[in-house]
Amino acid sequence: MDCEIKRSIESEADTLSDIRVASKGHWGYSEETLEEWRPLMRISEDYIRSNIVFSIYIENTLSGFYAIRREKNEDFLDHLWLLPEVIGMGVGLLAIEHATREAAKLSIASLTIISDADAEGFYQKVGAVRTGEFFSEPQNRMLPVLRLDIPDEQNQTVEATSP
Numbered sequence: 001m002d003c004e005i006k007r008s009i010e011s012e013a014d015t016l017s018d019i020r021v022a023s024k025g026h027w028g029y030s031e032e033t034l035e036e037w038r039p040l041m042r043i044s045e046d047y048i049r050s051n052i053v054f055s056i057y058i059e060n061t062l063s064g065f066y067a068i069r070r071e072k073n074e075d076f077l078d079h080l081w082l083l084p085e086v087i088g089m090g091v092g093l094l095a096i097e098h099a100t101r102e103a104a105k106l107s108i109a110s111l112t113i114i115s116d117a118d119a120e121g122f123y124q125k126v127g128a129v130r131t132g133e134f135f136s137e138p139q140n141r142m143l144p145v146l147r148l149d150i151p152d153e154q155n156q157t158v159e160a161t162s163p
Contacts (some may be wrong), residue, residue, distance in 0.1 A: 001058060003091065005098045008053040010045040015080075016055070016065050017043045023064070023081040026048060027118040037085055042118055043079075052102060053080065055100065056095055066095045068103060068111065075103065077111040080119075096126045096148075103150045113146040120144045 008016065020041045025034050047067075047087070056064035064082035068075060077099060083089055103111055114134045115123050124130070128146035136143050 001089065001091075002060070003094055004057040004060075005056070005095065006049075008048050008055040010048050011063065012055055012065075013043050013045045013048055016048075016053075017063050018063070019043060019064060020079070020081045021082055022083055023087070024116070026084040026087055027116065039137055053079075054095075054098065054102070056082070056091060058089075058091060064091060064095065066099050068106075068108070070106075070108075073106045075106075075111050077113045083138060084136045085100050092122060093126065100148070100150050104152065108150050112149055113148060115140070115144045115146055117143060120146070123148065 017038075020043060021038055024041065025031075026038070029037075035148075043053075043065075052068040052070070054066055055062055056066070059066075060088055063086045065079060066077065066081075067079040069075075069078035080092065080095055082095075099111070111126050112131075113123055120130070123146050126148070128148040130144050131147045132145040133142040134145050135141075
């Protein structure tokens with residue numbers, strides 16, 4: 001599988017938004033619910049300019065993205081979304097490895113993740129620990145909050161240096 005991860009560009013905003021909606025749909029939400037949430041799930045050009053956003057290309061097709069959002073006192077893995085057809089192929093792991101390398105370059109000690117309930121197991125599998133819950137108004141339910149500690153660059157393994 002040919003995977004390339006590179007900085008997102010503003011002209012990808014609509015495609016990233018579509019990937020986010022399609023990825024959310026993978027977890028069984030109805031088309032009506034997804035369309036209701038679509039405006040809330042939009043990735044804007046301004047968001048891409050203001051945050052650390054990387055696009056994931058599989059076989060030269062934009063198939064996912066992740067974003068790190070920095071705030072004064074906390075850093076977030078704000079997004080990690082993949083097209084349903086690449087979920088379960090190891091792309092999420094490649095994205096996490098890439099994100100942790102990028103975070104280490106910025107001297108980020110840990111990333112907070114407000115996860116969809118369906119993705120919590122994936123984040124725990126890559127080393128994140130649950131630290132609490134967050135109420136999602138659109139979903140009308142509690143979502144898990146996790147922390148992913150970032151290893152020092154010199155402690156990263158050879159495997160973590162792929163894409």
